[in-house]
Amino acid sequence: MFFKRKGIATALIIAFNFLTTASAQQHDGLVSLAAQPNKCVALTQGRECFATVKFVWQVKQAGNYCLTVVANNQLSQRIECWSNTTGAVYRYNLRTAEDLTFILVNAEDNLPLADTTIQVSWVYKSALRKRRWRLF
Template sequence: MKITQGIWIPAFIALLVPMLAYAQQNEELLRVKPDRCIALRQGQYCYQKLEFSWATSGDQKFCLLSKGRVEPLVCWQGKKLTLFEYEFKSSQDQAFVLIELSSGKILDEVEVDVAWVYKSSKKVSTGWRLF
């Protein structure tokens, strides 16, 4: 049984096309650096300058939002904006979404994790000891 080269090419293309479509659907559009903010103690606010970057195509209007908030952080038309700096302040993890404004479709989502150096203790210490 001999398989000719003519069969391999269409078979390869048939396998490659769905893989390329899947890769395009899962393409990372939105990135954030750093993606972790570290506070000194658990429950304290973490302060960090975040840098968002993205790759959008087309001439639509896009917005970057902090998930759970109504007001967008920034909006732009087409490819006019590809970078945004944001002063982050939070005591818990926060998700950010990139949306296409006219449809409201979420194109991508990133999360900034909040971590801490010391776990908060429930015991209050006065610093004084009695004998």
């Protein structure tokens, strides 16, 4: 029974990772940012999920741009920057237990241009059970 449930969970994780794509919220019509996959699935609630996320972004005007990550509305952290370009493809090894928002910003003034969110979900809810061993 356990192996049957584990097989179903693995199939769900693979399906979510390969069949979903996130499109960014565009702050103007000149910028696009997409992430694939846009969901990361952990086996149980509270556990970290792992995925390789492909980001594709494009702007109309060449310039210096950075991809930043924000977790729980805290300060953003730059994960990659590009200079004098209009677009790029970037692969990021994601390891998280919470939703993350990725923002494409102008490197000179940190103005946000586009953003997308990677959502974390789980297959099984965490169950805190006390295991009591009895001899009789």
